[in-house]
Structures are given as structure tokens and as C-alpha cells.
Amino acid sequence: MPVKTKPLTNTEIRSAKATSKDLSLYDGDGLILYVKLSGSKVWRFRYYKPITGKRQTMTIGAYPEISLADARQHREDARALLAKGIDPQEYKREVMTEAYEAKANTLAKVAADWLAVKISQNLSENTIKQINRMLNVYLLPSMGSVPVTMITPRRVIEAMETLKEAGRLETIHRAVQRLREIMDYAANAGYITANPISRISTAFSQPVRTNNPTIRPEGLPRLLQLVAVSRLELQTRLLIEWQLLTMTRPREAADTEWSEIDIKAKVWVISADRMKMKREHVIPLCQQALDVIQAMKAISGNRVHVFPSFKNPQKPMSSQTVNMALKRMGYKGELVSHGLRSIASTALNEEGFNPDVIEAALAHRGKDAVRNAYNRSTYLEQRRVMMDFWGNYVEQAASGQVMASGGLRGLRSIAS
Incomplete structure (x- = not known):
């Protein structure tokens, strides 16, 4: 019958010191606190990889920044992933990569990619100028540095507030139309899972369409x-x-x-x-x-x-x-x-x-x-x-x- 590991206590953790070599304190179910001769303490999780069965150790973080309760929660999260056949360490790397890419894929960056595609469609020089003006005057100054994953209807409505107060409904309509195109591109290119502003036009008053002035x-x-x-x-x-x-x-x-x-x-x-x-x-x-x-x-x-x-x-x-x-x-x-x-x-x-x-x-x-x-x-x-x-x-x-x-x-x- 295997020996059951006695869970650690906060008192043990605070008083733990390594004397002649690094010390390992076990909390059970793979959670370990490494106490180094230097005095630093690091939480780690030991497990077996789902496919290969190879033993693996994953660093959770330093104590006391990560408390005993936090470390145990990390362990349970990792065990839940393992139960689904997911390597928690690889999952963590993927999440971090996605977070980095999400931060890097700002509206300005994605808009530039979208515009490059539009230019490749042989748009007229005048149309390209109009698009650039719309981006640089009405969209990018307020939202250019925002990751596309964080573009929400509320953020867009706030960005259009100045134009709304000025009664420039037609400008809002055109700006939002371009922004929807960019966000559609972002969804199709895999930057976001879906366009969150696909129906945002309903949040604005529609401009009154007038015919071009003419004579009989x-x-x-x-x-x-x-x-x-x-x-x-x-x-x-x-x-x-x-x-x-x-x-x-x-x-x-x-x-x-x-x-x-x-x-x-x-x-x-x-x-x-x-x-x-x-x-x-x-x-x-x-x-x-x-x-x-x-x-x-x-x-x-x-x-x-x-x-x-x-x-x-x-x-x-x-x-x-x-x-x-x-x-x-x-x-x-x-x-x-x-x-x-x-x-x-x-x-x-x-x-x-x-x-x-x-x-x-x-x-x-x-x-x-x-x-x-x-x-x-x-x-x-x-x-x-x-x-x-x-x-x-x-x-x-x-x-x-x-x-x-x-x-x-x-x-x-x-x-x-």
C-alpha cells in the first residue's frame, strides 16, 4: 500500500530551509516546493506526459508570490488537463503565445494587412486615399494600439462619440463600415474567432440619405x-x-x-x-x-x-x-x-x-x-x-x- 504524502502547511513552508543541499517538500499529487540553498523557494509540478508517459516537471512559480493555496489550484488545473490528455506545460506555452500574438495584433497592424489585400485588388488610387484618410483620421488615433481581440461594440461606440456629438452621422456610417470590413478580415485570417461588431450599425442613428444636388x-x-x-x-x-x-x-x-x-x-x-x-x-x-x-x-x-x-x-x-x-x-x-x-x-x-x-x-x-x-x-x-x-x-x-x-x-x- 503506497504511503500517502502528508500535505504541507504554511508554517512548514515559511520555516523550511536548505542546509547542505537543495530541499524538496512534497504536498502530494505531484506538487513540490523546491527550497534552494540561496533561500529561494519555487513551486513545481511533476507529472507524466499523456502520450509518451515520460516524466516531466513544470515550474509553477516562486513562493511567497504564489501561495500554497494558489499552487494547489495550479496543480488541480494541470491535473484536469492531464485527465483530458492535454500536456499542461505545452498548453501553458500555447496560451502565452496566443496572448503575445493577441497583444501584437493591434487594430493598426491588422488594418495594414487588410489594406494590403485591398490594394492587391487593383483599387483606384483615389479609393486607397479615401481608405487611408478614414483609417488615419477616424479609426486609428483612438483604437490603433488596441488588440483586435479587445475591440468591442462599447469601445467603438465610445470612439465615435465625438463624431456623434458633431452630428456627422454619414462619417460614422462610413467609418464603422470600414471597421466592420477590417474585423471581418481579422476573423477570416484567424486573429479572432468572430467579428464582435458585425451588427454595430444598429447602435447608431442612420444618416438621412439625400440625393446629389441637381437641376431639371x-x-x-x-x-x-x-x-x-x-x-x-x-x-x-x-x-x-x-x-x-x-x-x-x-x-x-x-x-x-x-x-x-x-x-x-x-x-x-x-x-x-x-x-x-x-x-x-x-x-x-x-x-x-x-x-x-x-x-x-x-x-x-x-x-x-x-x-x-x-x-x-x-x-x-x-x-x-x-x-x-x-x-x-x-x-x-x-x-x-x-x-x-x-x-x-x-x-x-x-x-x-x-x-x-x-x-x-x-x-x-x-x-x-x-x-x-x-x-x-x-x-x-x-x-x-x-x-x-x-x-x-x-x-x-x-x-x-x-x-x-x-x-x-x-x-x-x-x-x-
Whole structure:
């Protein structure tokens, strides 16, 4: 019959001293207190490895920092792991490694990894700039040093408090949307088990969506007349006409490259990576749009971009160029560059064109994937007819004398 070890007492432990060599005091079930000649005392746990059966000793910690009661609890925890076939020493190392990695994987670090993936998806330079600004201005200053394992809904809500007080609900919406993307990435990359803020948007008031300021088609003649008599650079006036005639978004128009234009086929092909919906967009070019291209050829025909920047011709004009021009012409709060698309949409809908054809021309994408594919494959010729109509509509609105490109073709006068 094995001898049962007598449990240690606090008095024994406090008075224990090693005289000629290190001393081992046994508490039972593998718990040992090593008393060294130097006077230090260390708790250790002796056990057999689950798979190999090899004897192993694990250090628990020093006495009195770890009391007798604490040491016994460590022993019981280790025995519980052994009962499940888990080596307590390996488990401890794994826990420490995970704790270190969790501390090292801050929001700033994970956001950088996420952004690298986004950049590899060929996002536009402007989109990357917007993401960086969102990170560096609204997210990282308050949460960048926080491990992603500690990002909680409450922490995010507190970080957004200043924006909330300022009533910047749209900024909060966009910041939280980016943060959700980062945390989704963190979950998929194994940094966290699940995204704790996947539904955090419900904690904030939703911004009131407003349409981009625009004008009715009846206001188009006045707009074109103001463009013609304004002191804007010819290139800026041509960019306004180009965006209006092609019904494109401000960035798509400003970034136009000569390599995208096929004058013979009378089309402009925008690659998927430049489109908001990440799908190639083919735009039939009416004669008026081709006149703009012809006018720009003398200005930038040897450049990459049709509308090169004034400051750095190696880059395109800013997508805000048209907005600034409209403000200088007195349209502040009344019309923005994106609103030029709305003028075209309203006019074409009122003229009775097929709404699906108009949506295809605007590069809008619905939720029906089959219908989207149909629109893309069958509406090109119908859009060609519609874009020719729209070009003539714009020319008529200009009264044949105020189009910036008019001098090259001698636009006919049409009574208003």
C-alpha cells in the first residue's frame, strides 16, 4: 500500500530551509516546493506526459508570490488537463503565445494587412486615399494600439462619440463600415474567432440619405451658356461637356485615358477596376462626345490621360475640378458634378426611353444577376441610339453656339 504524502502547511513552508543541499517538500499529487540553498523557494509540478508517459516537471512559480493555496489550484488545473490528455506545460506555452500574438495584433497592424489585400485588388488610387484618410483620421488615433481581440461594440461606440456629438452621422456610417470590413478580415485570417461588431450599425442613428444636388433638364441651356462664357480653362469646360455627354461619374470622366478611346468604333471602354461596380463599362460615343475628344487631342494627345492635371500632366485632373467650376459659376448647393448624370437620366426618362437602357448607360447595377447580365449583353446598340439622341439634346440646349468643342465642327443653330 503506497504511503500517502502528508500535505504541507504554511508554517512548514515559511520555516523550511536548505542546509547542505537543495530541499524538496512534497504536498502530494505531484506538487513540490523546491527550497534552494540561496533561500529561494519555487513551486513545481511533476507529472507524466499523456502520450509518451515520460516524466516531466513544470515550474509553477516562486513562493511567497504564489501561495500554497494558489499552487494547489495550479496543480488541480494541470491535473484536469492531464485527465483530458492535454500536456499542461505545452498548453501553458500555447496560451502565452496566443496572448503575445493577441497583444501584437493591434487594430493598426491588422488594418495594414487588410489594406494590403485591398490594394492587391487593383483599387483606384483615389479609393486607397479615401481608405487611408478614414483609417488615419477616424479609426486609428483612438483604437490603433488596441488588440483586435479587445475591440468591442462599447469601445467603438465610445470612439465615435465625438463624431456623434458633431452630428456627422454619414462619417460614422462610413467609418464603422470600414471597421466592420477590417474585423471581418481579422476573423477570416484567424486573429479572432468572430467579428464582435458585425451588427454595430444598429447602435447608431442612420444618416438621412439625400440625393446629389441637381437641376431639371430645363436648366441645361442656362448651364451650358454659363460654361461657354465663363473664364474657365478650355480643358475644364471640355471635361464638363465630356462628363455630361457620357453620363459618367466624376472620377470616371476625369481619369479618362487615351488608350480607352476607340474613335473608329466610337466607343469608350472603361476597365472594371476603374468602375464603381467593378465591371467593364462600354460607352457608345455620340458625335458631340467625339468632338470633345478631337478638341482635347491637340491639348493632350501625347499624354496618358485625356484630361491631364494642370499641375502634374502625368496625372489626371482632379475629380473635384467640375465641382469647383460649378461653384464658381454660382451653382453651389444647387448642382454638383454627380448631378449631371441626373439631368441626363431625368431627360431620357421623360423622353420615353427604356428605363433599363438608361440604367445600363449609367452603369447602375441591380440585385438581379440574370437581369444585369442581360442588360450588359443586349443594350449596347439601344444605348448607341439613346446616346446619339442625348448628344443632340445637349447640342440643342446649347443653342449651337456655346459648346466648347463647337468651333471644330460648326454646330448648327437650333432655335430654343
